[in-house]
Amino acid sequence: MKKRILSCAVALLVSLTSAGCGLLPDDEAGTRTVRIWLMRDSVSDDFLKRFTDAYEKEHSVDLEITFQDWTGIGRKVTAALGSDEAPDVIEVGNTQVAQYAETGLLYDLTLESVRDLGHEDWLPGLKDPGNVRGSQYGIPWYAANRVVIHRKDLFARAGITQPPKTRAQWIEDTEKLNGDGTHGLYLSGQDWYTLAGFIWDEGGDLAVDEGGAWTGALHTPAALRGMEFYKRLQALGPGPKDADEQTPPQADVFAKGDVAQIIAPPSAATAIQKRNPALKGKLGFFPIPGRTADKPCAVFTGGSDLIIPEKARQRDSAIEVVKALAGEKWQTDLARTMNYVPNKPSLASVVRNREATAAMAAGAARGRATPNSPQWAAVEEANPIKPYMTAVLEGEDAERAAETASARITSLLANG
Structure with a gap:
């Protein structure tokens, strides 16, 4: 037919x-x-x-x-x-x-x-x-x-023979990659999808359903641990604290040739190589490392x-x-x-x-996936997670900033 x-x-x-x-x-x-x-x-x-x-x-x-x-x-x-x-x-x-x-x-x-x-x-x-x-x-x-897109040549130059399997090893390897004009990692301060993965990996969530009522959960101990790791990782590179991964596009930053890693969908590699053909054949991919070596990090x-x-x-x-x-x-x-x-x-x-x-x-x-509330789109539109992340990265008290963000999420989920 x-x-x-x-x-x-x-x-x-x-x-x-x-x-x-x-x-x-x-x-x-x-x-x-x-x-x-x-x-x-x-x-x-x-x-x-x-x-x-x-x-x-x-x-x-x-x-x-x-x-x-x-x-x-x-x-x-x-x-x-x-x-x-x-x-x-x-x-x-x-x-x-x-x-x-x-x-x-x-x-x-x-x-x-x-x-x-x-x-x-x-x-x-x-x-x-x-x-x-x-x-x-x-x-x-x-x-x-998302995965970690990395420069295989820069990893080899730093003596890193295989991708890290744990967060601790990832931090150590990223520190090794810093220097000689190279930034070990580029991570923007408001990449909240990546933050969500660290929060889930700690057993936390962005919001939870409590008997039919959704409430923000960024202030919970598990979510705060996820934010703490994000802060530690983000500090290892030159990413802005007050912008997301599209401001500027992180693929463009990576294509300049002085960054060893970004966290992005593999499709970003196409944009990177189009902007800098010299990187063709030099890019590798590995799962975002988890807390332990037996399983990778949770991801959105x-x-x-x-x-x-x-x-x-x-x-x-x-x-x-x-x-x-x-x-x-x-x-x-x-x-x-x-x-x-x-x-x-x-x-x-x-x-x-x-x-x-x-x-x-x-x-x-x-x-x-993000919290399964029909009102979650309202949260993403207003997105109180981004300013929360910037506040913590710039030195504000994490618990207090998280409570403010959680309250805003609760309101948005209740009222749309």
């Missing part, structure tokens, strides 16, 4: 003007068309062609795929969920599932996920945010996370889940599409094509020969 890939504009025009298939369920019109929204650039053209060609042939359906942009996607998905023209499958950011579930317009996939999709082996950073109040609304699709897991609207016209067919995309065959293909982390730690072996993706996969096994 003919594959149909529509632009956002064409899809909107069809939904507004169609007098045929848009007004009748596809099975009543004599065809079955599964309408899918994917985020732009989440998959390559060659992967999409392989999947759609194979799936349509095996299942005798048409896949109508529309690409969406991240800008404004929250409002667009919410509107679609409430309409009679809701798509059948939607790719969403893993941390967005809770806000869409809050509408009451998502189909509960708990039974399907338990029965057929091996939910017990999903990455926690994709699985947990897809689960809202005990119901699985989001099915994990793919993940990506970014990525996507797949959801099905309650009003999906082709619900049964949509479930089958999700099962295929989340299943081993197409997870393996997607991971190798896009250098993503597959949705299960048991599939990490499919990227073991790819240094950057393998480093991500090791960290993703201990990955987490």
